[in-house]
Amino acid sequence: MIKLEKVTKVYADGTKAVDEMSFEVDQGELCVFLGPSGCGKTTTMKMINRLIPITGGNIYIDGVDNTKINASELRRNIGYAIQEIGLFTHMTVGQNIETVPVLKGWSKSRRRERAEELLELVRMKPSEFIDKYPNELSGGQRQRVGVARALGTDPPILLMDEPFGAIDPINRVELQSEFLKIQQKIKKTIIFVTHDIYEAIKMGDRIALMKDGKLVQYDTPANLLYRPKDEFVEGFVGADRALKGLQLLRVKEVMTGTYATAKMGEKTEVVRERMEKEGIDWLPVVDNSGRFTGGVSISDLTGGRAKTVKDVITPSEAKSDINAVLNEALSLMLSSGLKTLPIVVEDNRLAGILTFDAIQETLHEAVKTGGTK
Numbered sequence: 533m534i535k536l537e538k539v540t541k542v543y544a545d546g547t548k549a550v551d552e553m554s555f556e557v558d559q560g561e562l563c564v565f566l567g568p569s570g571c572g573k574t575t576t577m578k579m580i581n582r583l584i585p586i587t588g589g590n591i592y593i594d595g596v597d598n599t600k601i602n603a604s605e606l607r608r609n610i611g612y613a614i615q616e617i618g619l620f621t622h623m624t625v626g627q628n629i630e631t632v633p634v635l636k637g638w639s640k641s642r643r644r645e646r647a648e649e650l651l652e653l654v655r656m657k658p659s660e661f662i663d664k665y666p667n668e669l670s671g672g673q674r675q676r677v678g679v680a681r682a683l684g685t686d687p688p689i690l691l692m693d694e695p696f697g698a699i700d701p702i703n704r705v706e707l708q709s710e711f712l713k714i715q716q717k718i719k720k721t722i723i724f725v726t727h728d729i730y731e732a733i734k735m736g737d738r739i740a741l742m743k744d745g746k747l748v749q750y751d752t753p754a755n756l757l758y759r760p761k762d763e764f765v766e767g768f769v770g771a772d773r774a775l776k777g778l779q780l781l782r783v784k785e786v787m788t789g790t791y792a793t794a795k796m797g798e799k800t801e802v803v804r805e806r807m808e809k810e811g812i813d814w815l816p817v818v819d820n821s822g823r824f825t826g827g828v829s830i831s832d833l834t835g836g837r838a839k840t841v842k843d844v845i846t847p848s849e850a851k852s853d854i855n856a857v858l859n860e861a862l863s864l865m866l867s868s869g870l871k872t873l874p875i876v877v878e879d880n881r882l883a884g885i886l887t888f889d890a891i892q893e894t895l896h897e898a899v900k901t902g903g904t905k
């Protein structure tokens with residue numbers, strides 16, 4: 533889909549920003565450009581849509597040398613979302629998203645429809661936001677509109693330069709997760725620039741780690757973490773690579789799917805026997821439709837006068853989604869004090885449980901074997 537062949541950039545002042553960079557990004561893949569500031573990430577990205585002219589080598593888009601493609605045509609077919617450019621402040625959200633559709637000559641109604649569709653995609657209610665101005669939005673909302681605008685005419689390729697760079701850490705994690713969900717739907721070929729290794733590991737199918745304009749390692753996040761090519765990569769990845777591996781795993785890969793549960797109306801004695809038999813001291817409680825409603829601890833069942841689960845249940849809000857990244861779930865376990873975390877799918881239906889032991893085993897295995905993804 534995108535192929536770089538000995539791509540080199542020397543700026544007018546003699547700075548060699550990119551030095552014989554070669555690699556390929558497959559269709560539908562999210563490739564992260566990672567590396568310290570000044571290593572050439574932005575320069576490399578901007579040569580792909582020719583915002584910066586190339587000095588040496590070739591860049592192919594779907595097999596076609598990008599210097600053979602008309603520059604404005606090229607840019608219309610490559611979505612571009614970057615932190616600094618931001619939105620046009622004098623235009624509404626709708627007008628911002630319609631920028632490229634206007635250039636492409638789409639009719640008014642088609643443009644509007646597309647803008648609404650894209651707002652839905654980034655989870656902003658069209659009726660509420662389409663006529664607002666950027667200064668009426670939060671930073672996170674502006675960022676989402678930026679992504680929607682980049683997707684304007686459904687380009688097959690998306691370039692994103694530190695798209696979440698200006699967002700505070702909490703909202704940033706959320707935007708990353710949201711964007712990954714969007715990508716599962718739209719399956720674009722994406723170049724995503726960041727200098728944040730956590731972000732790179734979470735987002736990337738592949739990571740191009742750069743240093744001084746050179747490609748040091750082009751690999752999956754797991755290989756970068758567990759099979760660093762040299763000391764630079766090892767240093768960049770850091771001594772806590774086992775912890776960083778938490779970001780590589782989804783809850784669904786580590787959780788236990790089949791697990792005993794308690795029902796609201798069940799007798800506490802019966803539930804206690806079940807726990808003793810299974811050797812566990814906590815059970816998630818579900819209602820008749822399998823929806824997670826809370827938990828019971830064995831200590832609440834002993835010696836009491838209570839008759840049914842309903843009398844002793846602790847309604848619990850602490851739970852994690854089956855698609856959550858493991859470090860988010862672990863963080864929740866630490867803050868809630870739960871050693872067993874209920875995992876839910878849509879509609880709050882219980883899908884399984886996540887335990888500390890399972891997390892530990894999985895990470896240990898990953899470090900030992902070199903990980904998988």
Ligand SMILES: Nc1ncnc2c1ncn2[C@@H]1O[C@H](COP(=O)(O)OP(=O)(O)O)[C@@H](O)[C@H]1O
Nearest residue numbers: 543545547549568569570571572573574575576
């Ligand atoms: N217009 C320019 N003229 C001269 N040097 C530049 C220009 N733009 C960037 N550079 C230099 O090129 C190198 C790579 O820059 P850049 O691609 O922006 O890195 P990154 O995005 O990884 O931070 C840096 O040394 C930077 O100072």
Ligand SMILES: [Mg+2]
Nearest residue numbers: 573574575725
């Ligand atoms: Mg940059």
